[in-house]
Amino acid sequence: MIHRRDFIQGATALAGLGAFGAGLSARAQGKRVFRAANPVGVVDAQQAFVTCGRHPKLRYYEAEGVDIEYVNMSSVNQSLVSVATGQADMASLAPGVFLPAMAKEPALGIVAAYNWLPRNANVVVVPPDSPIRSIADLKGRKIGIRNQGDGGIVALQIMFTELGLPTSDIDFIAVGDSGVAGTALSRRNVDAVVTYDTAAARIEAVGFPLRYLPLPPAYAKLSAGWFGFRRKDLKDDRKNVVGICRAIAKSTLFAHTNLARAIDIHWALYPESKSKSKSDEESRKEIETILGQRKENLIRRPDDSDQRWGASSLQEWKTIIDIAAKSTNNPQLAQQLGDPANVFTNELVDEINRFDKAEVMRQAREFVL
Secondary structure, three states: OOOHHHHHHHHHHHHHOOHHOOHHOOOEEOOEEEEEEEOOOOHHHHHHHHHHHHHOOOOOOOOOEEEEEEEEEHHHHHHHHHHHHHOOOOEEEEHHHHHHHHHHHHOEEEEEEEEEEEEEEEEEEEEOOOOOOOOOHHOOOOOEEEEEEEEEEHHHHHHHHOOOOOOOOOEEEOOOOOOHHHHHHHHOOOOOEEEEHHHHHHHOOOOOOEEEEEOOHHHHHHOEEEEEEHHHHHHHHHHHHHHHHHHHHHHHHHHOOHHHHHHHHHHHHHHHOOOOOOHHHHHHHHHHHHHHHHHHHOOOOOOOOOOOEEEOOHHHHHHHHHHHHHOOOOOOOHHOOOOOOHHOOOOOHHHHHHOOOOHHHHHHHHOOO
């Protein structure tokens, strides 16, 4: 969670990043540019579901009078702080970090306005020959995470809470990403790694096979990611916030319909993100492995009662708040947060969904770079 000290230190650190510059007023050629905090720390084809809509043959962002620019961060904590302090305009929120932060610092003024990852994308992985078969088997084990500000910490605490296991003594060890994390697993420096689907796929892509542990049933049904905005922007800049979310929705639908073309578009727009040390065939195989699981997590489950892009459920947020209260050992969390509408909103969703889904899918199927 974010403590007041972390908030102040994070804000101070971000103030020195001149690249952020204009904040809310950032514009390019008359467009409202949304600076998206990127906790992954690198822009690559993993973000194709957002970036593909920037192509001049699609113009999803241009049609809305907006554009998006990624700003790299080191953690979800820093991303949250960057939006609160005006150094970025939007960030993906991990509820296990976001909710305790809002309870302690209501002045953060951030609201989850667009559910961009409606299926649970958190994973816990072990080597194929590990004796560990379930989340419950992780009690007393060494757990790898990306870094000490990583959202995987809270994710596993939430899983333990559902299973009635103590969370106070989990041994988290920072192991980094990709091959470094894979090496830590293969050498048994850690017994498991808790991370996101794409990060686990990166470990596999560099040659470390993994086995995925089944998530606890209630936790498995929860969404995994929301884009958070300053509540003030929803009031003062509503049209553009709707526009950026609608462009993302269209881009996501395009990428789900034709992932290969979305990847091609990303590389055309961001050629520097393509590996210089690998062949095109190797690069494609790697990124398709990385996005293999994420592709389905980007769209709603067929049995979801609300199929609108970006929609949230009040009941789901009540469940998330309850889980977060247990995992953080704060039984007063719900009371501190008050009305769940203080942390999430569907007020933009109907407007976001005013686009022709069939036309986007047709464009995706027929697109030629």
